[in-house]
Amino acid sequence: MEGSSLQNITLCGLGVVLLILASISLFAYGSLIGVGLAATVSNPILIVAIANTVSLVLLAGLYSQLHLLLAHTQRTNEELLVEIGECRREEAQKTELIQALQESEERFRVALKNSPIVVSNQDTDLRYTWVYNPASGVEGSTLVGQLDTELFDPENAQRIIPIKQRVLTTGVGERQEIVITVDGKLRYYDLTVEPLWNQAGEIVGITCAAANITNIHIREQTLHAIFEETIDAILIADDEGYYVEVNPSASQLFGMPNSQLIGHRIADFMEPGFNFEQVWRSFVEMGQSMG
Template identity: 30%
Template sequence: MTVAACASVSAGLVTYLFRMRYRAGGLMGTSALLCIFVLAIAVGAISRLLPGATAGGILLLLEAVTAIVAFVVGIAIWPMIPRLVGQPTRQEANEANALLMEGQAANRRLIDQLSDLNRDLESRVAGRTAELETVQHRFEMALDGSDISILELDARLVFTWVYNPPRPLTQADVLGRQPADLLPPVEAAELIAIVRRVLAGGAPERFEISFTLGGRQRWFEGFIEPVIVNGSVTGVLTAAIDVSRYKEHEREMRDILRELTHRSKNLLAVVQGIARQSAEGCPEAAGFLAPFGGRLLALSAAHELLVQNGWRGILLDEVVTRAWADVGGTSTIRVDLDGPRVLLGPDVAQNVMLGAHELVMAAAKQPPDRVSISWAMLPDGGFRLEWRMFGTEAVEISDFGQRLLRTVLPVVLDGEVTALDISEAGFAYGVRGRIGPQLQLAQRSA
């Protein structure tokens, strides 16, 4: 019975070892030792069943070997005790399995949440993509067929992106090129200087450039802004607007205005001629023709200056200088001008020109030693003009000039006369006005 039990246990352990030979973990080492131990007991039991005649020394040797094997197994089993103790029980395995199931359920819930978040993110990305496509479509619709070109240059001054290039250029003509490859040397150098300033300082700048493109002169205006990535300027973005048709229209308008000025001067000459012819045979009209012709000449000069300035107005110093230049006999008079760059609107400029003409005519009749003409913008929004003639005690201003200086000029300047008299020091005329659309400080480009 002992041998049968040992054989059964050994067979069971061998079966366990055979089935676990390719699987990790388990009790392979412990099972092998137990199998050896049981086999040793079985061999010992068998040796005792052998007949006494055959036993002798062999039996004693077999029992000794069996005892040694059993002893070795008994010693070798102890290092495996901690591992055996560390093996989980069925309850612990069930609890671990339950925790594992809970973890798997939590992972599935997390996966479901991540899937929901991913679907929401994909939906948002799709929405933003649609919005960007809509914005891009509007951008393209706004620029296609327009006179606006968008170009991007990198820090090497190479065109890296372009949209709606000016005809007849194409994207292939621009991409990978530099301004010097597309523009004349002078214009290219000017544009490159602006781009380098923007790259260095990071401040946008405007530009205006003209060159021949497509067989005709073209004008472009626009601005250059820096492209900033991670706080560093990596290039510039340029928006160029083709203003050629406006420039051509402006040139046509200047030609028309010059022709209108020419015809107006002819008309004034005709009026002057009619007045002269009408005065023949009337000796009393002779004193009328000279001042009348001078006033017509002053109006013609004002009109000519307005045309030259695009009818935007005339600088006050230009009005005074022209008034002195058109009256003979005044070249020896010293005239001092002092004042800022003040732009007179068309209505004010014509009346100021007439008033200056009357004062210059008075100076031509009785030349003073010196004339001082000064003007200034006042802090309260006012304007002051003073016209003084020194070294003369007899200044005669016509009745027309008196009415013009006393009544008309204060009205057009929205102010009042401060002085119009003669004294021992000389003649003085002063008028105040208000700063507004018809009287303002001129910009340097004016």
């Protein structure tokens, strides 16, 4: 559109120049004809007047065309100014979008800084196209272009690749806990894989987020060991007061196996007449208020 307007302006400018030159030439030509005829006829003044009149008529026609060209040029200039204004508005919008994107990216980087989360993109061949916050202090750019089979040993790669391939095939995201070996030690990750779509609605890759939950898993294992081995009876109930987990010491205390205790309600072991519902409701509300 902008190129078309500039072309119109150029053509109009050339037309104006040509009309001016043609007008000058025509006026001079008419005058010369009049002068030439005046030398051969008995009434030269009349001949010159007629020649000049014809020249003026032609010049009037040329002036009319020139006026139309100038009007067209003015309209073209106005259209160009409108287009320039639109371009400036679009440029301002692009600048705002770029600034918003930069701010969003900065928040993203701050949120992930020093966190145990690795975020990455891979194409349909599962080659890494972008990696942020990789483990072991490795630069993400050094991983771009590589496959999981090039970064992990075959056993670890086969735990990861099938998940990603399913997401590419089905277009449905998945979240799984995976275990891989890093430097001879087990590492637990909460892996989320989502399809990456283009504007045409086609899958062009995947986005992955892997959170290192090894420390959480170790703490859970430690707590589970304490739960199983302590001599104290521990029973875990849900919000309705039903047992969902009991340890061996609790089974020994009640004289019932775990399978029988789980599913029983605390109220089942209370003395008759005890207002369990009111006490339990107050207990739950107090726990909720404390977070």
